[in-house]
Amino acid sequence: MKYVLIGTGNIANTYLAAIGKLPNSQVVACVSRSGRRPSTAPDLPCAASLAEITIPFDAVIIGTPNGLHHLSAVEAARLGKHVLTEKPLDIHRATMDAMIDACRHAGVTLAVAYQRRTNPDNITLKRLFEQQAFGRIFAADLSCKFWRDQAYFDSGAYRGSWEGDGGGPFMQQACHNIDTYLWFFGMPAEVTSHFATFIHPIEVEDHGAALLKYENGMIGTIIASTAARPGLPARLEVHCEKGTFVTLDDRISYWAIDGIDNPASAAPAANGNNANSAAVTDTARHEDILRDFEAAVRDKRPPLVDAESARQTTELILRIYGRQ
Secondary structure (H helix, E strand, O other): OEEEEEOOOHHHHHHHHHHOOOOOOEEEEEEOOOOOOOOOOOOOOEEOOHHHOOOOOOEEEEOOOHHHHHHHHHHHHHOOOEEEEEOOOOOOHHHHHHHHHHHHHHOOOEEEEOHHHHOHHHHHHHHHHHOOOOOOEEEEEEEEEOEOOHHHHHOOOOOOOOOOOOOOOOOOOOHHHHHHHHHHHOOOOEEEEEEEOOOOOOOOOOEEEEEEEOOOOOEEEEEEEOEOOOOOOOEEEEEEOOEEEEEEOOEEEEEEEOOOOOOOOOOOOOOOOOOOOOOOOOOHHHHHHHHHHHHHHHHOOOOOOEHHHHHHHHHHHHHHOOOO
16 A cells, blocks of 8 residues: 555654555655655655645555644545544544545545554454443542643643643543543543642643543543653553452553453553653564554554544544533
8 A cells, every 4th residue: 555644744654664664565755844854754745735745655655744744635535535533533523524525425445543442452352342241330540640741731832732632631631541442431421520730830620630420320430641741651440240350551550350350451552651752663563553554444444443432432522521
């Protein structure tokens, strides 16, 4: 598959490295409004808009600020190109619907890079949840206490803004973990939340907490922060009638479930935690997402993270922000 990168920030380098490990795929060009090329591919052909790309290509990878994802997705769909976008799908309900409608009308695949779903332990847990192996689950507590210094927010005018990022750690840093949470437990019936800005001079929150109530009675909590210095691993604690398990950065770290041996994978950790850095240096999980995306296109099947599923993640975050 031949790709065009839309956006040339740090995440573009991640995709260049990941695609470089796929023998039959390549990045043939990039789109940058500023004309800046990815730092690891200074000679990559570059244009100011997708319409200006004359090199044949099959799909785009969108790595622009969150609030701009829909613009590139709709344009790519009109050109008949498949779309893989960085998380989140977008930050507004109407723009997400526009992306989904445009890609459906054009008959192209639209996928989202919530790559934590490909972690081996998460895949195992998802299967156990589907088998109802834990019995009744009554509590699931997700803690995403990360740290970002001011230099991070100063690195782009859109960072820490409602228009660009669409929110603080709930929408930007913890949405990967929230996506996995939803993948496991589904959408809650009720959401109550509190959030504020404590450390950084930004317009969005840098710390908050949400209380989730499910129709089956389960009570969940989500804490998301970029103010928790020095940054801690993302932690999920699940309590059920058969016991308790804990994951740290998507790996099972504690297991006390009656009748089920600890299924923790022996595979090396991949895509580490984002406790104190936005950089992604391990591309294994992005490689997984790319392989799945290409297989979905080839086999004409939904990708692992399809747009409708990813839309639910943004929907929950909007409800946490009180945007019903």
